[in-house]
Amino acid sequence: MKPIRAQFARRWMPTRVWWFGCLILIAIDASFAGLAWQSLQRIKATKRELAAIDERVQQARVTGPRPTDASPLPYDSSARDMLAQRSVPWPALLATLEAVSVSGVRLTSVDYGAAESRARVEITFANHAAALKYVQQLSAGVPESGPAWRWRPLLFSQPRVAEKGTATLEAAWHVR
Amino acid sequence: MKAVLVSLDGRPLKEAIGQCLRGAFAGTPAGGRALSVWLSGALARPFLFGPVRGLRSWNETNEAAESVAREAFGIDGPWHVVLENDPSSHCVLGTAVLQATIDEIYRTATALRLDVRSTRPAWAEAIDAMPAAMAGATLLSFRDADSLTLLGMRRDEFDLASTYMPCPGADEIESLLRRLHLSRDLAPQAMHNASINTAANGAPTFAWSALAPAAA
Numbered sequence: 001m002k003p004i005r006a007q008f009a010r011r012w013m014p015t016r017v018w019w020f021g022c023l024i025l026i027a028i029d030a031s032f033a034g035l036a037w038q039s040l041q042r043i044k045a046t047k048r049e050l051a052a053i054d055e056r057v058q059q060a061r062v063t064g065p066r067p068t069d070a071s072p073l074p075y076d077s078s079a080r081d082m083l084a085q086r087s088v089p090w091p092a093l094l095a096t097l098e099a100v101s102v103s104g105v106r107l108t109s110v111d112y113g114a115a116e117s118r119a120r121v122e123i124t125f126a127n128h129a130a131a132l133k134y135v136q137q138l139s140a141g142v143p144e145s146g147p148a149w150r151w152r153p154l155l156f157s158q159p160r161v162a163e164k165g166t167a168t169l170e171a172a173w174h175v176r
Numbered sequence: 177m178k179a180v181l182v183s184l185d186g187r188p189l190k191e192a193i194g195q196c197l198r199g200a201f202a203g204t205p206a207g208g209r210a211l212s213v214w215l216s217g218a219l220a221r222p223f224l225f226g227p228v229r230g231l232r233s234w235n236e237t238n239e240a241a242e243s244v245a246r247e248a249f250g251i252d253g254p255w256h257v258v259l260e261n262d263p264s265s266h267c268v269l270g271t272a273v274l275q276a277t278i279d280e281i282y283r284t285a286t287a288l289r290l291d292v293r294s295t296r297p298a299w300a301e302a303i304d305a306m307p308a309a310m311a312g313a314t315l316l317s318f319r320d321a322d323s324l325t326l327l328g329m330r331r332d333e334f335d336l337a338s339t340y341m342p343c344p345g346a347d348e349i350e351s352l353l354r355r356l357h358l359s360r361d362l363a364p365q366a367m368h369n370a371s372i373n374t375a376a377n378g379a380p381t382f383a384w385s386a387l388a389p390a391a392a
Contacts, residue, residue: 001313001329004256004300006220006271008278009213009292 089173093119093149100137104130119171124164131167138169149173181283181298181372181380183216185321194278197288200378212294214380216323217275220297222337223248225270238265241319245272269334271297300327301381302370310368310384315360317353319371328360330365
């Protein structure tokens with residue numbers, strides 16, 4: 001007799017515990033999906049805000065005031081003064097004044113204006129020749145590097161008998 | 177795994193299944209109790225089907241077999257049908273169980289926290305349990321509390337499958353078997369009778385006998 005293979009057993013039936021587990025998993029999945037959706041919405045909102053900020057910045061760049069139109073900052077004049085002071089070749093200039101010595105010529109005052117890039121000195125001299133020689137020697141002491149200057153006489157007074165004449169010399173410099 | 181014979185024995189289906197399953201595990205702790213359900217010939221009925229040509233799929237084959245079972249057994253309920261082979265070229269043995277029976281078994285098993293691993297006809301289990309000396313049998317009569325089931329083979333194919341409900345009396349069975357014996361021209365050793373009993377511990381057991389020589 002041939003064996004009979006008839007079988008009516010059900011392969012598998014989900015139990016209540018199985019359904020309960022499935023429900024829990026579905027609930028967990030749904031909560032995670034909800035959290036993910038909320039995060040996504042937040043990210044979208046943040047992106048929108050960033051885009052709006054970006055757009056405002058771009059608009060401000062286009063329509064905003066140009067840097068040249070900007071009012072001078074409160075420290076602007078001080079900064080310019082400081083830069084002017086730093087650009088004056090004081091050591092070399094003073095070294096030249098100390099080094100030049102002509103008989104009959106005496107340095108009486110030194111005045112300078114950093115903002116105008118000029119320095120003025122007053123001298124007394126016994127005769128014109130000594131004064132001119134003094135000017136030549138001052139102009140000869142210009143260093144080879146750094147700012148250069150040039151001395152020129154502004155005012156000469158004639159020396160009277162038994163008196164000395166006075167002269168005002170001005171040095172103007174420029175950056176090479 | 178414990179085997180449980182489910183037979184109607186004159187009871188309604190629901191009551192019979194409930195009593196059989198409860199009785200099998202009476203006094204044992206609940207949970208994790210596996211069992212194999214054996215259905216009586218009245219609940220799992222054999223029938224012959226085919227050959228039928230032109231069936232395009234197993235669904236169509238099942239539907240055709242179910243309609244044959246419905247007509248053969250006269251019950252218009254949904255049937256669960258299992259065919260032993262492809263019926264396109266030759267006649268095959270089929271087994272039909274009412275879907276309501278299977279549903280009730282599983283409903284009761286779930287309520288009792290039983291794990292149904294197998295649901296098979298008791299006569300199929302009898303064939304599996306047939307002693308080696310009877311392996312050449314070509315006609316089997318199987319008797320349980322509900323019915324008498326006859327299975328016959330010729331040229332290695334089933335050609336007889338019928339169920340008698342309720343189970344006939346001993347004289348009627350003997351007359352029936354003699355007629356079959358003569359009509360099929362069988363040798364005495366080709367015919368065996370099996371009956372199923374329930375042991376003291378509730379397990380179903382088979383009792384085997386050959387056709388009596390005097391009768392043959």
